[in-house]
Amino acid sequence: MTTTSRNVARARKVSSSQPQTAGSSLASAGEWLRSPVAPYYLVLISVASLVSIGLVMVLSASTVQEYAATGNSYGLFLQQLMFMSIGVALAYIASRLPIAWWKRLAIPGMFLAIGLQALVFSPLGVDFKATATGFPWAGKPCSLPSLPRWQ
Numbered sequence: 001m002t003t004t005s006r007n008v009a010r011a012r013k014v015s016s017s018q019p020q021t022a023g024s025s026l027a028s029a030g031e032w033l034r035s036p037v038a039p040y041y042l043v044l045i046s047v048a049s050l051v052s053i054g055l056v057m058v059l060s061a062s063t064v065q066e067y068a069a070t071g072n073s074y075g076l077f078l079q080q081l082m083f084m085s086i087g088v089a090l091a092y093i094a095s096r097l098p099i100a101w102w103k104r105l106a107i108p109g110m111f112l113a114i115g116l117q118a119l120v121f122s123p124l125g126v127d128f129k130a131t132a133t134g135f136p137w138a139g140k141p142c143s144l145p146s147l148p149r150w151q
Contacts, residue, residue: 051084 032038058080063073 055080055084 055077059074059077062076066076067073
């Protein structure tokens with residue numbers, strides 16, 4: 001028996017003598033959560049879960065009306081899937097930009113967001129159920145998060 005095979009046998013004996021408990025899996029989860037990349041993966045998992053749930057909700061809520069209107073049950077779902085794909089591609093590109101670029105755009109971006117929110121109360125805004133909530137070209141009530149999705 002060679003030294004390597006003895007070391008492997010000894011390691012198997014030691015690992016089999018230690019029982020696997022629930023605490024050991026919690027300890028490994030704790031180690032993973034302390035890693036520097038854990039927040040990135042937690043955000044990624046959360047966003048992927050919410051987007052998936054949203055796509056399923058669009059599919060389940062729109063199939064009957066979409067079929068009655070166009071004869072295709074999946075038209076609106078495929079449109080939302082396309083927008084999601086574009087968003088994933090843009091998010092990937094944005095994640096590869098240098099931090100200095102984001103720091104340069106932070107203040108102008110904040111003023112742009114405030115300005116777009118203020119536009120709702122300008123003559124460009126429309127009243128919807130007695131509140132100024134949208135723009136005429138949007139065709140529906142909108143807020144800043146929905147502005148990029150003009151249809």
